[in-house]
Amino acid sequence: MTLAVRSSDDPEAVTEPAAVVAAGALPWRVNGGGLQLLLIHRERYDDWSWPKGKIDPGETLPECAVREVREEVGLEASLGLPLPAIRYPVTSGAKVVYYWAAHVGGIKAVPDGKEVDAVRWVTPEQARRTLTNPSDTVPLEALVAAYEADRLETLPFIVVRHAKAKPRSSWTKEEGKRPLAATGKRQAQSVSNLLDSWRPSKVATSPWTRCVQTVTPYLQRSGAAVKFVGAITEDEHHRRPGKARRTIEKLLDKQVALAVCTHRPVLPSVLAVMDERLPRKAAGFLPAEDPYLRPGSVLVLQQSAAKPGKLLSVEIYETFED
Numbered sequence: 001m002t003l004a005v006r007s008s009d010d011p012e013a014v015t016e017p018a019a020v021v022a023a024g025a026l027p028w029r030v031n032g033g034g035l036q037l038l039l040i041h042r043e044r045y046d047d048w049s050w051p052k053g054k055i056d057p058g059e060t061l062p063e064c065a066v067r068e069v070r071e072e073v074g075l076e077a078s079l080g081l082p083l084p085a086i087r088y089p090v091t092s093g094a095k096v097v098y099y100w101a102a103h104v105g106g107i108k109a110v111p112d113g114k115e116v117d118a119v120r121w122v123t124p125e126q127a128r129r130t131l132t133n134p135s136d137t138v139p140l141e142a143l144v145a146a147y148e149a150d151r152l153e154t155l156p157f158i159v160v161r162h163a164k165a166k167p168r169s170s171w172t173k174e175e176g177k178r179p180l181a182a183t184g185k186r187q188a189q190s191v192s193n194l195l196d197s198w199r200p201s202k203v204a205t206s207p208w209t210r211c212v213q214t215v216t217p218y219l220q221r222s223g224a225a226v227k228f229v230g231a232i233t234e235d236e237h238h239r240r241p242g243k244a245r246r247t248i249e250k251l252l253d254k255q256v257a258l259a260v261c262t263h264r265p266v267l268p269s270v271l272a273v274m275d276e277r278l279p280r281k282a283a284g285f286l287p288a289e290d291p292y293l294r295p296g297s298v299l300v301l302q303q304s305a306a307k308p309g310k311l312l313s314v315e316i317y318e319t320f321e322d
Contacts, residue, residue, distance in 0.1 A: 004061050005316040006098070007282040008082040008142070019093030023064035024052025025077050025102035026143050027109070028152070029121070035147050037127050037140065038109055040072055041118040047132035048120075050139070052097055060190075060317055061098045062197035069102060072116045073109040077102035078199045080154050081146055081302050082313050083139035099139040101152060151312055154302040156198040157252060158259040159270055163187035163296035163319070165210040176208040176233065184210070187296030190319045192217035194298055195259055200224060204251055205261040206233045214296070215261045224259075232262040237269060245269045252277070255308050259298075267292040274301060277311040285314040294318050 006014075027038040039048050053068040055061065062079055069077040083099040109119045122130060124144045128137055146152040163184035171178045180188060195218045203219060205211045207228040219226055230236055231247040248270050251258060262270065271292065275283050278301070287293060296319035304310040 004098070005285055005314070006082045006085070007285040007314040009085045009098070013085045013087040014096060014098075016094070018087065018096040020054060020090055020095040021061075022052050022054045022095065022097045023061045023068065023099070024050050024097060025065045025069050025079065025100045026050050026083060026139055027069065027073070027075060027077065027102045027104045028143065028147075029103065029105055031121070035124060035144070035152075036121045037124065037143070038073065038075075038104070039120045039122055039127060039130060040111065040116045041120070042115055043117040044115065045132075048130045049133060049136055050099065051116075052099070060194055060197075062100070062315075062317070063193055065098070065100055065102075066197050072112050073119055074112070075102075075104050075107055075109055077104060079156075079197050081143070081152065082315055083142045086135040086138050088133070088135050101143050101146070103153065146312075150306045151304055153305040154312060155255060155257050155305055156200060156259075157301045157303050157311070158195065158198060158200055159267075159274075159293075159299040159301075160191060160195075160214060160259055160261040161264060161267065161291075161293040161295055161297055162206075162208075162211045162214040162261055163191065165295070176235075179209050180213045184295065185213070187319045188214045188217050191215070191296055191298065192221055194317055194319075196221070198257065198300065200257040200259040202227065202256055203259045203261065204229050204232075206230075206263060206266075208233050208263070211261045211263070215259065218259070229260075232260070232266050232270075234263045234265050237263070237266045241269050245273055248273045252303065252311075253309060255303070255305070264291050264293070274299075274311060274314075277303075277309060278314065279312070282312065282314050285316070287316065296320075 051072045055064040080101040085098045237244040300315040
C-alpha cells in the first residue's frame with residue numbers, strides 16, 4: 001500500500017499499524033430536497049454498513065474504495081471529500097477503514113448478490129438508527145456536517161509531481177526532453193490508476209517530456225482534455241516564479257475537476273497557493289520540506305463547488321519505488 005496522509009483522519013485512528021486495512025465510501029445524493037445515503041446489507045454478517053472492503057496487494061486506498069463501490073453495488077464512484085477513518089477491534093487485531101464521500105446522483109444501485117444482498121437509500125437519521133457498527137456513524141456525521149455547511153459538493157484539484165526521470169548526469173541533450181526512467185514509466189501507470197479515483201476531466205501539464213509522459217497513461221485511458229502550460233516548467237519558474245503562482249491560481253479559479261503535473265522546484269509556489277486557500281488545520285497537512293512530493297506522488301485537494309477558490313481538504317499518496 002502506498003503511504004497516505006489525509007487531513008480528515010484522527011491520528012489516533014491511523015498512526016498505529018493495523019492488522020486489517022480497508023477502504024470504502026458513503027454514496028450520497030440529494031433527492032426530493034433532502035440528503036440520502038446508501039447503506040448495504042451483508043447477509044453473511046446480517047449487518048447494515050457502508051460499501052467497503054480490504055485493500056488488495058499493490059492497491060492504493062482510493063482505488064480500493066472505488067473498486068468496492070463498483071463491486072458491491074454496481075456504481076462507478078468518483079471520490080469527493082475524505083471522511084474520518086475509523087478504527088475498531090477484530091479477531092486478528094485492529095481494523096482501520098478509510099472513507100470518502102461519493103456523489104452518485106440518481107444512478108440505480110444493485111447489490112452484487114454475493115456479499116451484499118440488499119441496498120437501501122436512507123436519510124441521515126435513518127442511517128443513524130440502521131447502522132450496525134456504532135463507529136460507522138463517525139464518517140456519517142462528518143458528511144452531514146459538510147452538507148449542512150454547503151461543503152459536500154466538491155471538485156478535485158490534483159497536483160502530480162512527475163514520475164522518476166532518467167538522471168540528469170546521464171542526459172546530455174536538452175533538459176526539457178529528458179524522459180522517464182523505466183521505474184518512472186511504471187509509476188506513470190500507477191499515477192493513472194490513482195487519478196481514476198477522482199476522474200479529473202482536464203489535465204494541465206508542463207510541456208517537458210517527463211511530465212507529459214507521466215500523465216499520458218491517464219489521458220489515453222480517460223480521454224481527458226490536456227493543456228500544456230509553459231509557466232510551470234523548471235526554467236520558466238526559475239525566471240518568473242510569480243507567473244507560475246498566478247497560473248496555479250487561475251487554474252483553481254476555473255472550477256473544474258483538474259490535475260496539474262509539474263516539477264519539484266515548482267512545488268513551493270504551488271503549495272503557497274494551497275496554503276492560502278485551505279483552513280489552517282488542513283493546511284498543516286501540506287508537505288513543508290524539500291522534496292515536498294516524491295516522484296510520481298499526488299497531492300489531492302477538494303475545492304468547494306459552492307464557494308469558488310475555497311479548498312477544504314488535503315490528501316497525499318506516494319507511489320512505489322523499485
